[in-house]
Amino acid sequence: MASRQHQNQSSTGKASVQKDGLPSPRVKAVAAPVRAFAKVQQKPSDPGGEQSEDLPVVELRQSLLDWYQRCGRELPWRNNPDPYAVWISEIMLQQTQVKTVLPYFQRWMVTFPTVESLAMADQTAVLKQWEGLGYYARARNLHRTAQIVAEEYGGQFPRNFDEVVALPGIGRTTAGGILSSAFNQRAAIVDGNVKRVIARLIALDRPPAKAMHRLWEVSEALIDPENPRDFNQAFMDLGATLCTAKNPACLICPWRSHCAAYNLGTQSELPMRESKGPLPHKIIGVAVIWDDQGKILIDRRPQKGLLGGLWEFPGGKLEEGETLEDCVAREVKEELAIDIEVGEKIMTLDHAYTHFKVTLNVFRCKHLAGEPQTIECDEVRWVELNELDQFPFPKANGQIIEALKAEDAAT
Numbered sequence: 496m497a498s499r500q501h502q503n504q505s506s507t508g509k510a511s512v513q514k515d516g517l518p519s520p521r522v523k524a525v526a527a528p529v530r531a532f533a534k535v536q537q538k539p540s541d542p543g544g545e546q547s548e549d550l551p552v553v554e555l556r557q558s559l560l561d562w563y564q565r566c567g568r569e570l571p572w573r574n575n576p577d578p579y580a581v582w583i584s585e586i587m588l589q590q591t592q593v594k595t596v597l598p599y600f601q602r603w604m605v606t607f608p609t610v611e612s613l614a615m616a617d618q619t620a621v622l623k624q625w626e627g628l629g630y631y632a633r634a635r636n637l638h639r640t641a642q643i644v645a646e647e648y649g650g651q652f653p654r655n656f657d658e659v660v661a662l663p664g665i666g667r668t669t670a671g672g673i674l675s676s677a678f679n680q681r682a683a684i685v686d687g688n689v690k691r692v693i694a695r696l697i698a699l700d701r702p703p704a705k706a707m708h709r710l711w712e713v714s715e716a717l718i719d720p721e722n723p724r725d726f727n728q729a730f731m732d733l734g735a736t737l738c739t740a741k742n743p744a745c746l747i748c749p750w751r752s753h754c755a756a757y758n759l760g761t762q763s764e765l766p767m768r769e770s771k772g773p774l775p776h777k778i779i780g781v782a783v784i785w786d787d788q789g790k791i792l793i794d795r796r797p798q799k800g801l802l803g804g805l806w807e808f809p810g811g812k813l814e815e816g817e818t819l820e821d822c823v824a825r826e827v828k829e830e831l832a833i834d835i836e837v838g839e840k841i842m843t844l845d846h847a848y849t850h851f852k853v854t855l856n857v858f859r860c861k862h863l864a865g866e867p868q869t870i871e872c873d874e875v876r877w878v879e880l881n882e883l884d885q886f887p888f889p890k891a892n893g894q895i896i897e898a899l900k901a902e903d904a905a906t
């Protein structure tokens with residue numbers, strides 16, 4: 496199942512939708528239902544040369560909607576177009592697969608059933624609910640947006656595209672997803688699934704990242720003005736269930752007869768990929784520091800930056816010519832201004848983020864001197880081992896906690 500991988504292009508989306516949330520006259524003209532074909536003409540300024548396709552948009556819309564009626568996925572936010580539930584699902588689905596999102600969504604709606612309950616929650620409680628879902632800026636932005644919606648919009652999610660896309664964490668595709676799903680507005684989307692389907696439908700001759708203008712143009716041309724809600728959902732389902740990244744199920748696809756990639760036999764080679772180098776690899780030293788009472792030191796990361804607001808065991812990046820033990824002692828001194836004794840290594844963990852990977856080298860440490868200071872963190876606490884579950888930690892730190900608990904249970 497493919498992930499949504501929404502794109503958060505911001506202001507570029509405003510040109511296609513008017514202030515009242517309706518599509519601009521240009522888009523209406525392209526997608527008017529009386530037209531059987533829409534010519535998707537590449538602009539001269541668009542890199543990659545002149546190309547155009549004649550897409551039978553009415554036929555494509557109808558065949559997709561018919562397929563969706565028969566084969567669309569049952570998802571909890573679809574049967575209830577409550578803007579709050581739709582917004583939460585759209586944010587969770589950014590960069591995350593549906594099957595992963597489902598249990599998080601259900602738990603979230605029990606803990607924070609309304610925008611007001613989310614607005615009033617403590618950030619630690621919000622991050623705890625999000626723990627394990629990754630891309631934690633999404634949780635911080637949800638919290639902030641809930642406060643804006645509660646304070647500035649009287650608790651009612653805005654319906655105007657410009658207002659929606661101005662909210663934290665909401666780009667053009669997410670705004671289109673929310674407005675079409677919650678309010679049945681004709682707002683197009685170009686998430687990861689839609690990108691892949693369009694790239695194959697028109698046999699795109701460049702990586703999608705280099706053809707965003709064209710992908711938006713096709714999505715805007717295709718969206719059904721009579722039923723934009725179901726059309727966008729169907730478009731995403733097609734990408735997630737049939738037009739998958741590997742082994743697309745072309746033989747049962749409703750768009751097979753009009754799909755350029757299928758007709759050319761190139762569906763497995765598209766979309767074209769960007770050539771990327773290997774991910775940078777960081778070696779990290781991590782300290783689990785105990786005091787004389789058997790408490791463990793944790794700190795909260797600064798709000799801005801990767802994993803902002805989450806708790807962690809202190810540590811940092813190995814510098815050239817340094818031993819891991821020296822790295823741990825130095826990082827703890829710089830971060831918290833305390834002296835520690837670095838003992839044996841507890842474990843080594845590998846973890847990958849989108850743009851880099853890390854190896855965490857975790858050491859058993861003893862507090863020697865100094866009161867912990869919040870020099871490179873927002874908060875510091877000494878906690879019991881069994882209290883660690885109350886705090887939101889990054890996934891790799893969660894593995895350290897499990898190892899500490901197992902060790903404790905065995906002694």
Ligand code: SF4
Nearest residue numbers: 738745748751754762
């Ligand atoms: S025919 Fe195949 S490649 Fe084309 S849209 Fe359908 S599943 Fe994707």
